[in-house]
Amino acid sequence: MNSNKWFNILVPIISVFIGILAGAIIMLGFGYNPIQGYVALFNGAFGDPYFFGETIRQTTPYILTGLAIAFAFRTGLFNIGAEGQVIVGWLAAVWIGTTVEAPMIIHIPLALIVAALAGAIWGFIPGVLKARLGVHEVIVTIMMNYIALYSANAIIRNVLTNNADKTEMIAPSASLASEWLEGLTYFSRMHYGILIALFAAMIMWFIIERTNIGYELKSVGYNQHASKYAGMSVKRNIVLAMVISGAFAGLAGSMEGLGTYGNMTVSSGFSNIGFDGIAVALLGANSAIGVVLAAFLFGALKVGALNMPTQAGVPNELVDIIIALIIFFVASSYIIRWIILRFKKEGK
């Protein structure tokens, strides 16, 4: 039991370390100084209040998509659709933010709730298809991602605007941005969303560890046969897990819509917040606290990397490779462990 906990903490730390090492070797190979490179990375993430604010800003949606994927994982589901759920959540939040007029204490909660609902519906569809027809959630969620992307583009162009590439800015009453936080961080885009994300992590912990729902979800995730035998509805729990997972991802989208950007832009590709959430969840061992820590690491990597080309002369492409390597080692160690556990379970 105890050794297991240590294992849980040790594995991600070791894999981050190996990733950093591999990145250093790559930099060396291409003739750059890895120490300079990493100092630049560190400075870019924590060097001054502005960078720190940006790191927190980037951490915010990562926490929420990480939670979304971790939540589904706990029930044995692989929600690749967080990306699409982020998009519909973002769109829904901006929609409410631009079209509704209300005082702040109604406007912000309303926009958040509608965003969560949009994400939940986007999770509900693959959940129902899995529960009723046994269609694999990975396939459906991938398709749902594309539906979300292109539908959102079409809605921005044709419904929210008159053929423009981005929506109007949301009303100030719906904005999570804070002059106080911006002032504190030399005008970074840090916003109040981090509080919402941390609160969501507490909710996730509470649901999973303390409630009947969490007990059932975990039970179904571990052993469907025994869960059915014990009188739980496996189908209902699959749908519920996808709905809650989708709601978290929808909220992640609203962080971008109500906090960072204040609008939504037509996009030709995915934001990757949802996909990065997979790595965050893996690194965080699917636990709430782990996800928060992992999201912080990913936020720091993502923001800090921007500083590597300017301060250490490491070209952008190489930065991407280094970040990808760190993620690769983090994720692969977990996937390997997951597979081992799976096999053990099947064998015993």
Next chain:
Amino acid sequence: MDYVIEMLNIRKEFPGIVANDDITVQLKKGEIHALLGENGAGKSTLMNVLFGLYQPELGEIRVKGKKVNIADPNVANQLGIGMVHQHFMLVEPFTVTQNIILGSEPTKHGKINIKKAEREVQELSDRYGLQVDATAKISDISVGMQQRVEILKTLYRGADVLIFDEPTAVLTPQEIKELMEIMKALIAEGKSIILITHKLKEIMQICDRCTVIRKGKGIGTVNVAETNVTELAALMVGRDVSFKTEKKTAEPTNTVLEIKDLFVKDSRKVNMVKGLNLDVRAGEIVGIAGVDGNGQSELIEAITGLKKTNAGSIRLNEKEISNLSPRKVTESGVGHIPQDRHKFGLVLDFPIGENIVLQTYYKNPYSKYKILNYKEIYQKAESLISEYDVRTPSAYTKARALSGGNQQKAIIAREVDRSPALLIAAQPTRGLDVGAIEFIHRKLIEERDKGKAILLVSFELDEILDVSDRIAVIFDGKIVANVSPENTNEQELGLLMAGSNQEKAGDNQ
């Protein structure tokens, strides 16, 4: 001395528990050596050490007199040690041959030479009289056959020493006889065998020597020819064990379970229960005797709501319960000790405490306003653990880490403690030691005396004859005879189970 394997003064610890404490086992060439001990005594652990799955903290292992370090199962294989686990490790959609060569595939120009492998496997099977079809799919063959595939797997890898961990727990009496023949054939070919079993009769029948373990400590090794069942039991438990269960005559009252003309299909849509009639009254234990595959599983799954019925009725205290959801069935007063404990009985990755409330977690006091009360849950668990003598380091230990027998005891504790109006016990004592069996049988009889109805399904005729007040023989999806245990014996039951006495059918009092 001519020992093939020597395990000397082995010690193996798990967090919070010493599973093996100074145990010595010496295996002579050409013998069948029994390992005997209570549930959780440390038998499987000791064998997993020999097979390289665990590393011992202290002690020494010698193979043919040479000290070895068995770092993992590959090393064990190279040293000629093979293990047949209690829970098989086969890939269902693969064929017998594919499973056997998995991990050591013979290749030719980088391609697997499956034809050659099939020939080799078939030859091996014929040589030891295993009667395995090398080309059959695992999912299509019986449990007994699957076990033989596991045996073949070890032989194919060149094992000289075979470890069997409770091989007979999952077999029918006929299959057990055949397995014993196979073991004799193996010995005749110069192999040596370590056999773990809780069935003392088997030890007397087939083993040469027996090493006894009690609570992790080695008690000693005896020659089977110089001992008897009573002595073995006493050695292992540390006290005298009674084999005949004491009980008063049953005083059955009203009918609790009433099944009429029931039809149930299996997963391949074949009728397995075909017009079955059965009554169980309050205050009696009805034993279902039958050869595996005559509709027992489908019958139980239909009663418990795990399977839809196709026709007929199942009434519990005069209320129809067929095709209700499992939860509704449970709430109307049915308890079920499932035959397959790993599949249905436990969530192995939950702690024992949470497994104890698997059907009741949502009820007061375990949950209020949909929020779990772990204090209550673990209090309940602690009290059941001590009442039923479940040997575990704590209630927070994952079910996976318990020994097989203790997992079973935890399930029985949970089901019996709810004291349901109808308790269905399917193979309740499978894998339990004699002391635990005695205890479980007493518990079942206690429930009966409290006025509960008990339906016992077992392949052990001893158990059926010993515990039941009435025996219903199932054959081809129907109850073909109702007999009383006083007026029958194993031979007659055997004939009835083979369907030889059809005229008694429908004689369903």
